[in-house]
Amino acid sequence: MALFGSGRDANFVRLINKELINRVVDIEIEYYQLATPLTPENLYGESTEKIFYQPVRIPCLIDRAEVTATSDEGGINFTRTSIFAFLLDTLKEKSIVATAGDYIKWDSSYYEIDNIQLNQYWGGKNPDTYPGNVFNETNEFGYNISLIAETHKTRIDRLNIEQTRIGINNNYYMPKNL
């Protein structure tokens, strides 16, 4: 049995992280989960009428990459990858099971989750799988800190959430023929 990294120590780290992310940094995103039982799927594994659950606001840390321009026959395209880091405890409180294929809205853009990383264990131990914890041989050890979602910016039009082809853009009103 290790001397350090017990449940009490983990609680200390948990509180500091929670205060830092939820109250100090306080960047919130909207988390969209597909309502898979309600979303019709066609033969090709796609849906033209996606249905989402109500979005949930979650505080997180964001590591956003620069916008990159790519070009092919279709024309110039702009894309961006971003990493969203959540406290796993916060997700549990909000009853969210994050998986690849969910969407995150931040800064009026939507990001599709490509990959989920769950490997930040305090003291190197995951309390859910640590044998001492599982078989009740020891007190709780370790702490599964975070869930890191690797995402890419996705086209809004395919989500069936917002209308992108109608409306006016008042923010960019400029006199013409200058």
Added chain:
Amino acid sequence: MAKSRFKKTQSTWSPDPIESRAFQVRRDNDKVSYRGVRLYDVDYAVYAHIKNYLALPIAQNNTTIEIPVGFANGEHWSQIQAHGYMRDSGGMLMAPLIMINRTGFQTRDDVPQLDVSRSPDNVPGAGGGSSIILKKAYTSANRYDRFNITNNKKPSQEFYALATPEYIEVSYDILIWTEYQEQMNGLVEQFQFHDGFAWGDTYKFPCNLDGVSFNIINAPGEDRLVRATIPVRAKAAISVPFEDFRSAIDKRISVKRVVFGDEQISFDTPNNPNDQITNTGDSFKKLL
């Protein structure tokens, strides 16, 4: 003093060809112009046909979307600013989209090149080569004149000779990009029905499809791509308004008066067929 004229401006070894004055017809007194049938017209025909008949509106995101059609690889300002409606607020291209990419053209084998014997400097105006002759319905020189009738003058005809067009086959790749494969099916089916049709609105060119290839990629870190490429061959006849720095259309006036005269040629024939004719210079004599 007469102006000296260089006689070998085109080649060191041979004198410049002397143009027939019959083809030196003034063009400042007619308004006949010729813009030709150019590659642009073939491109536009393919574009217009896809835009008008093949880019069917599709339902997406609770709206009906007209599919934008355009040529691939435009300038940046055109793609981003002029066609900004094709992008969302983040600048990302939105599907569906149809892009046309001209990949090349080659001479058609199924149509003979009618002007194959023409040398580069032998444009229709200079005579030779094959050309298309068009007769103008009205000629101002033939307007009613009492003098012409009383003198039994034959009205002259005005013709315009066009260079024979080049028969080519222009190749295109039609790139169709949709959000869903279900949408792609509907679009590709439409193309198949128009295989072999004459595509275009003003000028029409028969177009054939060379099969459809699908490209569906779902790589991590990128949005799912549903694309199809349709190679199209347009059979076209192009003719340009200028060939070899000369106008490809040439004005010609019919012969107005033909005068027949007597012409006799006499020459001495040897009495003995075995005799050799040694000096033909004196023995031939032209009599008018």
